[in-house]
Amino acid sequence: MAKSPSLDRSVVRDARRLVVKVGSSSLTAPQGGLDGFRLQALATTLAKRALDGVEVVLVSSGAIAAGMGPLGLTRRPKDLATQQAAASAGQGVLMTAYTNAFTMHGVKVGQVLLTADDMHRRSHYVNASRTLERLLELEVVPIVNENDTVATDEIRFGDNDRLAALVAHLVNADALLLLSDVDGLYDGHPSSAGTRRIPHVRTVEEVAHVDVSGGGSQLGTGGMATKLTAAQMATAEGISVLLTSADQMTAAFSGDDVGTLFTPTGVKSPARRRWLAHATSAAGRIVLDDGAVEAVVRRRTSLLPVGVTRIEGRFTAGDTVELCAPDGHVVARGLVGYDAAELRPLVGRRLDRAARLRTEAPAPRPVVRRDDLVVL
Numbered sequence: 001m002a003k004s005p006s007l008d009r010s011v012v013r014d015a016r017r018l019v020v021k022v023g024s025s026s027l028t029a030p031q032g033g034l035d036g037f038r039l040q041a042l043a044t045t046l047a048k049r050a051l052d053g054v055e056v057v058l059v060s061s062g063a064i065a066a067g068m069g070p071l072g073l074t075r076r077p078k079d080l081a082t083q084q085a086a087a088s089a090g091q092g093v094l095m096t097a098y099t100n101a102f103t104m105h106g107v108k109v110g111q112v113l114l115t116a117d118d119m120h121r122r123s124h125y126v127n128a129s130r131t132l133e134r135l136l137e138l139e140v141v142p143i144v145n146e147n148d149t150v151a152t153d154e155i156r157f158g159d160n161d162r163l164a165a166l167v168a169h170l171v172n173a174d175a176l177l178l179l180s181d182v183d184g185l186y187d188g189h190p191s192s193a194g195t196r197r198i199p200h201v202r203t204v205e206e207v208a209h210v211d212v213s214g215g216g217s218q219l220g221t222g223g224m225a226t227k228l229t230a231a232q233m234a235t236a237e238g239i240s241v242l243l244t245s246a247d248q249m250t251a252a253f254s255g256d257d258v259g260t261l262f263t264p265t266g267v268k269s270p271a272r273r274r275w276l277a278h279a280t281s282a283a284g285r286i287v288l289d290d291g292a293v294e295a296v297v298r299r300r301t302s303l304l305p306v307g308v309t310r311i312e313g314r315f316t317a318g319d320t321v322e323l324c325a326p327d328g329h330v331v332a333r334g335l336v337g338y339d340a341a342e343l344r345p346l347v348g349r350r351l352d353r354a355a356r357l358r359t360e361a362p363a364p365r366p367v368v369r370r371d372d373l374v375v376l
């Protein structure tokens with residue numbers, strides 16, 4: 001008899017290319033610092049997967065927590081500069097621990113540090129993808145973390161959940177396993193009496209009512225909210241996500257009914273489309289009239305200045321912008337062909353052919369070319 005989708009975790013069990021994200025809360029001791037025992041257990045399980053031929057990419061938090069001990073800090077620092085100092089001291093500690101733990105099983109590891117900016121810039125994104133592919137070809141387990149030491153408050157992931165979803169896009173993973181200190185999404189804060197694990201989520205909208213505002217562990221950053229965003233990003237691109245605790249990883253690999261499974265809401269799209277839809281950050285918004293929304297969304301045409309009613313932000317040509325319907329909701333994203341200052345005087349201007357010939361004005365170039373936009 002076929003298993004119900006809520007119980008069928010075979011997608012994680014059978015994934016040939018798997019991204020695993022582990023949060024600080026699953027790698028640290030209650031009194032702070034790295035918990036070598038837990039890190040070793042994680043590395044042992046993942047090394048076995050790798051030796052079985054599964055291509056594993058590990059996205060690991062824990063640098064800041066690991067750096068607290070060497071710097072004599074008893075609490076996770078709150079200011080960016082001290083977090084960066086802790087990450088700088090801790091990233092080496094973290095990688096040394098992983099290198100030793102994986103090497104015991106004959107598995108090689110490589111460090112990959114990425115910034116949010118590396119994801120936004122197309123050339124960096126493509127380069128990161130190439131590096132990860134090569135590492136996997138060489139049977140190395142890439143261990144990814146945010147490059148905290150150069151991150152700024154404005155351009156930073158902070159948590160690694162969304163970074164993990166972007167890495168899953170980058171390597172075209174079959175599944176994303178999010179490991180935390182909690183064994184799944186609960187229908188309320190797990191510390192509240194009577195709350196229950198939600199075994200299966202079809203769309204993240206379906207759980208929009210669930211309270212995820214409650215803080216998590218002392219050392220984690222994103223909490224449950226960023227895990228839901230990550231799940232939404234990955235499932236939109238056809239990647240199944242299982243959220244569970246590090247302690248239940250072995251059960252997850254056996255296909256047992258553990259954690260919360262988020263099943264795909266979309267199908268895998270070309271790499272450039274994935275990047276445009278999820279990895280870039282918008283430098284501005286362009287509001288369209290109804291006709292332009294119809295043309296862009298249904299007929300998939302380029303956007304011309306005549307269909308624009310308002311622009312917001314100080315973008316320059318080549319930046320990513322959001323295209324919005326008259327009511328403000330985002331219908332597409334694209335690479336804009338104009339600087340904001342150049343586009344502003346053209347907004348809504350229609351020059352018919354005769355007038356254009358009279359004034360010898362060239363046909364206006366598209367605001368966003370159809371090949372440079374992705375309908376959401």
Ligand SMILES: Nc1ncnc2c1ncn2[C@@H]1O[C@H](COP(=O)(O)OP(=O)(O)O)[C@@H](O)[C@H]1O
Binds near residue numbers: 022023185186190213
């Ligand atoms: N509805 C919920 N279901 C499960 N966990 C929740 C929920 N709301 C908040 N949380 C909290 O989210 C925490 C996990 O996030 P976080 O501390 O950032 O972990 P990590 O370090 O693994 O990324 C859990 O410890 C839990 O207390």
Ligand SMILES: N[C@@H](CCC(=O)OP(=O)(O)O)C(=O)O
Binds near residue numbers: 024146148158220
């Ligand atoms: N890059 C940071 C991640 C910070 C963090 O706490 O992330 P997470 O535990 O995934 O919420 C680190 O290595 O400490």
